[in-house]
Amino acid sequence: MLDLIFQEVLPAAVRSGTPLLFATLGEILTERSGVLNLGLEGIMLVGALSAFASAFAGAPPLLAAALAFAAGAFVSLPHALLSVKLKGNQVVSGVALAMLGSGISAALGKPLVGQTIRGFEPLPLWPLSELPAVGRALFRQDPMVYLSYLLVLLVWVFLHRSSWGLRLRACGESPRVADAMGVPVDRVRIFATCLGGGIVALGGAYLPLSYTRMWVENISAGRGWIAVALVIFSLWDPKRALWSSYLFGGLGVLQFYLQTRGVGVPTPFLLMIPYLATLVLMGFSGLREELAMRLSAPSALGKPYDREER
Numbered sequence: 001m002l003d004l005i006f007q008e009v010l011p012a013a014v015r016s017g018t019p020l021l022f023a024t025l026g027e028i029l030t031e032r033s034g035v036l037n038l039g040l041e042g043i044m045l046v047g048a049l050s051a052f053a054s055a056f057a058g059a060p061p062l063l064a065a066a067l068a069f070a071a072g073a074f075v076s077l078p079h080a081l082l083s084v085k086l087k088g089n090q091v092v093s094g095v096a097l098a099m100l101g102s103g104i105s106a107a108l109g110k111p112l113v114g115q116t117i118r119g120f121e122p123l124p125l126w127p128l129s130e131l132p133a134v135g136r137a138l139f140r141q142d143p144m145v146y147l148s149y150l151l152v153l154l155v156w157v158f159l160h161r162s163s164w165g166l167r168l169r170a171c172g173e174s175p176r177v178a179d180a181m182g183v184p185v186d187r188v189r190i191f192a193t194c195l196g197g198g199i200v201a202l203g204g205a206y207l208p209l210s211y212t213r214m215w216v217e218n219i220s221a222g223r224g225w226i227a228v229a230l231v232i233f234s235l236w237d238p239k240r241a242l243w244s245s246y247l248f249g250g251l252g253v254l255q256f257y258l259q260t261r262g263v264g265v266p267t268p269f270l271l272m273i274p275y276l277a278t279l280v281l282m283g284f285s286g287l288r289e290e291l292a293m294r295l296s297a298p299s300a301l302g303k304p305y306d307r308e309e310r
Contacts, residue, residue, distance in 0.1 A: 010137035013246050016250070018206055018245070020203065020226060025238055030196030031301055032168055033188055040227050047205045049071075049105045049108060050072075056117050061120045069205075076198070079094060120143050122140055144205075
């Protein structure tokens with residue numbers, strides 16, 4: 001049984017959890033600055049479409065991923081401007097972004113449905129790939145999985161070990177104090193929203209470039225909404241986001257494993273497993289007001305800052 005878990009289930013959980021990890025890291029970066037972005041589903045779809053269309057046109061996978069990052073940052077810019085400069089409702093703007101991204105991917109991706117591309121190939125990292133238990137799961141993956149490992153480290157170091165990260169977190173905790181110390185709050189928040197959107201789009205790009213190698217409508221299948229919940233579940237911590245994403249990726253794999261084992265449960269109920277887990281998680285997150293200190297939510301999350309107000 002343990003051999004099955006380490007040889008089959010865990011590697012599949014890593015692959016399934018990687019797009020969630022990208023999206024969660026991007027949203028952590030955005031929310032740490034004080035901006036709430038609920039448009040992750042739309043950003044992932046735009047990133048996936050950009051990556052697939054680029055690869056289908058002949059671009060190498062690395063360039064396709066870079067273009068997806070740029071597309072994610074670009075579509076996040078209107079949300080950043082509406083939320084930061086115009087002091088708009090961040091929930092409404094984020095949901096509109098999710099709907100916009102879904103519409104763009106459905107309309108522009110329709111001629112590509114069923115087409116296939118050449119994406120990233122597995123690249124074992126010897127000798128790490130030969131480690132017992134975890135070698136196959138963690139180090140016999142493709143380059144985008146390794147990039148997600150690196151991003152976990154980079155985002156954590158940026159937020160907790162750099163002066164720029166300290167300024168960004170100050171904008172999310174107390175923008176008035178940050179402003180008094182000379183931090184350009186609006187610019188930092190816009191930068192964090194666009195950078196976070198680019199990272200989220202990498203999660204979308206991973207799906208056609210590494211996971212499916214083909215285009216299907218609504219390829220993200222709700223992963224963006226799950227990532228919104230995972231930000232809370234991981235307590236806005238990049239390191240916790242790593243295992244949280246793989247946990248939920250494993251739940252997605254579990255449904256297929258149970259189907260192949262002939263478990264006497266209707267298939268639609270098995271397909272609901274990841275989303276039921278998300279609902280349970282969101283129920284837990286409903287306690288965040290009472291447990292704000294424990295959950296480490298940025299104090300100014302979702303609150304527009306106007307330096308003229310007193």
